[in-house]
Amino acid sequence: MTDLTSFIAGLPKAELHVHHVGSASPRIVAELAARHEGSSPVPADPARLADYFEFRDFAHFIEVYLSVVDLIRDDEDVRLLTYEIGRELARQNVRYAELTVTPYSSVKRGIAAKAFCEAIEDARAGAARDFGVELRWCFDIPGEAGLPSAEETLRIALDERPDGLISFGLGGPEIGVPRPQFKPYFDKARAAGLHSVPHAGETTGPQTIWDALTDLGAERIGHGIAAAQDERLMAHLAERQIPLEVCPTSNLRTRAVADLDEHPIARLVAAGVPVSVNSDDPPMFGTTLEQEYATAARLLKLDVDGVTDLARDAVRHSFRSPEGKTALLAEIDAYRAAQG
Ligand SMILES: O=c1[nH]cnc2c1ncn2[C@@H]1O[C@H](CO)[C@@H](O)[C@H]1O
Numbered sequence: 001m002t003d004l005t006s007f008i009a010g011l012p013k014a015e016l017h018v019h020h021v022g023s024a025s026p027r028i029v030a031e032l033a034a035r036h037e038g039s040s041p042v043p044a045d046p047a048r049l050a051d052y053f054e055f056r057d058f059a060h061f062i063e064v065y066l067s068v069v070d071l072i073r074d075d076e077d078v079r080l081l082t083y084e085i086g087r088e089l090a091r092q093n094v095r096y097a098e099l100t101v102t103p104y105s106s107v108k109r110g111i112a113a114k115a116f117c118e119a120i121e122d123a124r125a126g127a128a129r130d131f132g133v134e135l136r137w138c139f140d141i142p143g144e145a146g147l148p149s150a151e152e153t154l155r156i157a158l159d160e161r162p163d164g165l166i167s168f169g170l171g172g173p174e175i176g177v178p179r180p181q182f183k184p185y186f187d188k189a190r191a192a193g194l195h196s197v198p199h200a201g202e203t204t205g206p207q208t209i210w211d212a213l214t215d216l217g218a219e220r221i222g223h224g225i226a227a228a229q230d231e232r233l234m235a236h237l238a239e240r241q242i243p244l245e246v247c248p249t250s251n252l253r254t255r256a257v258a259d260l261d262e263h264p265i266a267r268l269v270a271a272g273v274p275v276s277v278n279s280d281d282p283p284m285f286g287t288t289l290e291q292e293y294a295t296a297a298r299l300l301k302l303d304v305d306g307v308t309d310l311a312r313d314a315v316r317h318s319f320r321s322p323e324g325k326t327a328l329l330a331e332i333d334a335y336r337a338a339q340g
Pocket residue numbers: 019022062065100101102105140141142143144171172173199202250280281
């Protein structure tokens with residue numbers, strides 16, 4: 001196992017499903033909380049954060065998530081947070097990451113859209129220069145904030161159009177937030193050349209995934225684990241090669257699954273559904289991308305070659321340029337070959 005752990009650590013990787021604020025390190029969260037002590041429920045002591053990040057259910061997780069979002073008050077906070085995410089990804093040998101960013105939440109809290117986009121782009125340039133990691137953005141609609149947030153997210157995406165923006169998403173709760181209502185916004189985002197990557201089938205059943213495919217033109221599905229409850233849907237995803245972005249520990253920690261051993265990833269893979277393995281909100285869930293690879297290796301009974309294939313699949317499912325994909329695949333192959 002130690003061998004596999006160190007193999008995973010050194011493996012060049014792509015991360016396709018990781019949230020911006022959900023990637024803030026405990027040190028940064030605690031620092032921000034200390035700055036706003038008295039006005040925030042978030043503990044200013046990093047040692048107490050683990051308890052704070054203990055979630056009763058998905059709704060509680062979103063409540064806690066938004067309390068951390070509340071700590072980010074200006075574009076300097078955004079710049080620092082984003083740059084530090086780049087550092088942590090690079091530490092794990094992630095070369096390319098699609099980061100889900102929710103501009104609406106920050107704009108609503110008083111950061112101008114232009115300043116927000118400049119901050120993430122500055123961090124993107126800094127992360128490429130200083131850490132050798134390529135960051136790309138998925139701007140997501142926070143589902144709980146409804147259609148006004150969809151309107152505003154689309155407006156920011158199209159008016160600001162930061163260089164790193166490649167896709168349009170939909171996050172937050174699924175219960176009480178039907179996907180079809182967001183169709184007009186996804187239509188416009190897709191017409192403008194953005195890829196469609198909504199969350200679906202994380203906390204509700206397969207119908208939500210069907211809706212994401214039919215109404216939102218999903219090219220990949222965030223989570224999508226409920227597909228395992230529907231043979232026809234799994235066959236459809238396999239036939240069309242529509243990948244799921246699977247985040248095992250997240251599903252455990254938000255209590256979408258009761259036990260990792262009950263996680264449907266193996267059933268999905270057995271049905272031929274393309275999957276990548278991702279970390280979602282790593283410090284909040286007490287995980288890392290490396291740990292997610294190790295967990296997937298255990299659940300899928302993978303050896304070094306199987307884990308290498310997982311890394312390759314994430315690159316293939318990504319929206320990186322063809323040259324970028326070829327280069328990263330070659331780097332993965334060279335790493336595998338050098339390990340004997
Ligand atoms: O696992 C997740 N599922 C859905 N949304 C999530 C998850 N992790 C973080 N967010 C974030 O929750 C906020 C509120 O909608 C959004 O910012 C979304 O990106």
